[in-house]
Amino acid sequence: TQFTLDSSLAGLASDLPAPFAKSSAAAMPVRFERSALNPLQDTVSFSYGKLVSGQILRGKSGSQMKAERGVVSFGATPALPSKNGVWVTGALSVLDLDQWRDVLSPSGAGPSLELAGIDLRIGTVDFLGRRFGELFVNGVNQSGIWRSTLRSREINGDVEWRAQGKGRVAARLKTLIIPAAAPQRPSSAPKVQDGDLPGLDVVAESFTIK
Numbered sequence: 001t002q003f004t005l006d007s008s009l010a011g012l013a014s015d016l017p018a019p020f021a022k023s024s025a026a027a028m029p030v031r032f033e034r035s036a037l038n039p040l041q042d043t044v045s046f047s048y049g050k051l052v053s054g055q056i057l058r059g060k061s062g063s064q065m066k067a068e069r070g071v072v073s074f075g076a077t078p079a080l081p082s083k084n085g086v087w088v089t090g091a092l093s094v095l096d097l098d099q100w101r102d103v104l105s106p107s108g109a110g111p112s113l114e115l116a117g118i119d120l121r122i123g124t125v126d127f128l129g130r131r132f133g134e135l136f137v138n139g140v141n142q143s144g145i146w147r148s149t150l151r152s153r154e155i156n157g158d159v160e161w162r163a164q165g166k167g168r169v170a171a172r173l174k175t176l177i178i179p180a181a182a183p184q185r186p187s188s189a190p191k192v193q194d195g196d197l198p199g200l201d202v203v204a205e206s207f208t209i210k
Contacts, residue, residue, distance in 0.1 A: 001034075001035075001036040002033070002034065002035045002036070003033065003034045004031070004032070004033045004034075005030075005031070005032040005033075006029070006030070006031050007029075007030045008027040008028065008029055008030075009022065009026075009027065009028045009029075009030055010024075010025075010026075010027045011024055012024060016103065017096045017099035017100050017103065018094050018095075018096060019051055019092065019093065019094060019095075020048075020051075028048065028049050029047075029049055030046075030047065030048055030049075031045075031046065031047045032044075032045075032046045033045045033046070039060075040059060040060045041057065041058065041059050041060070041068075042057075042058050042065065043055060043056065043057050043058070043080075044056045044058060044070075045078075050075070051074065051075070052072060052073065052074050052075075052090075053072075053073055053077065053078050054070060054071060054072040054073065054078050055070055055071060055078045055079070055080055056069075056070030056071075056086060057069050057070055057080055067086050067114075068084060069081055069082075069083065069084050069085060069086070070085075070086045070087070071086070071087050071088075071089060072086065072087070072088045072089075073088075073089050073090045074088075074089070074090030074091055074092050074120070075090045075091045075092075076089070076090045076091075083116075084116065085114075085115070085116020085117065085141075086114070086115050086116055087115070087116055087117050087118070087119070088115060088117070088118040088119070088120060089118070089119045089120065090120060090121075091120065091121040091122070091123075092120060092121075092122045092123065093122075093123040093124070094122070094123055094124050094125075095122050095124070095125050095126070096125075096126040096182075097125060097126060097127045098126055098127060098128065098129065098182075099126075101167075114141070115141055116140065116141055117138075117139060117140040117141060118137055118138070118139050118148070119137070119138050120136070120137045121134075121135070121136050121137075122134075122135045122136075122137065125152075126182040128197065129181055129182055130178060130179050130180070130181060130182060131179055131180065131181070131182040131183070132152055132153075132154050132155060132179055133152060133153050133154070133179070134152050134153055135150060135151070135152040135155070136150070136151040136152065137149075137150055139159075144162075144163065145160060145161070145162055146159075146160065146161040146162075146163075147159075147160050148160075148161070153177070154175075154176070154177040154178070154179050155173060155175065155176055155177070156173060156174045156175040157171060157172055157173030157174050157175070157176075157204070158171065158172050158173075159171040159173075166197070166198050166199070167198030167199070168198055168199035168200075168201070169198050169199065169200050169201065169202065170201040170202075171201070171202045171203070171204075172203050173202065173203065173204040173205065174204070174205050174206065175204065175205070175206045176202065176204035176206070176207050176208070177207075177208045177209075177210065178207075178208070178209040178210060179210055180210050
């Protein structure tokens with residue numbers, strides 16, 4: 001059994017943070033496809049323009065279909081990985097973690113997907129009101145705790161993220177340069193308040209504030 005859905009999303013607007021923001025006048029080709037492999041497994045593939053595409057193998061668990069392994073790829077053609085879990089790979093030009101943290105918070109309405117790991121190159125990253133450039137991230141999710149290696153002009157080392165509550169960041173870094181503040185967002189964008197910050201436990205061998 002196969003199901004395919006194609007749309008230009010013309011007339012629909014998205015107020016998600018970049019790179020998924022879209023005006024109602026803009027067109028963005030979207031494709032969703034489901035193919036049944038057997039009574040217990042299927043594959044789901046999707047694409048959002050040339051920005052992101054994915055392929056996920058699902059298996060039946062009770063009355064539900066759950067992801068067994070898959071990949072979400074930015075800027076590249078996805079291929080099912082041999083290892084279990086859903087992985088995020090590729091390259092992004094911009095990522096605003098402050099805005100995405102609000103969207104994906106427990107009180108938000110964002111979708112929930114348990115990821116196994118990430119391997120991303122990001123042109124600019126906004127985090128805690130600061131802008132980091134040319135960031136390489138390689139991380140794995142171990143029982144809900146993200147352990148990652150970060151490399152960029154401003155940061156180099158290992159970081160651990162726990163999402164419970166407001167979150168907690170533990171980092172052991174060779175280099176940490178606190179960059180200049182990120183450009184001011186539109187007034188409608190969420191602002192980071194002191195009470196919204198995650199817990200921080202950061203040790204750096206070399207530390208600089210710009």
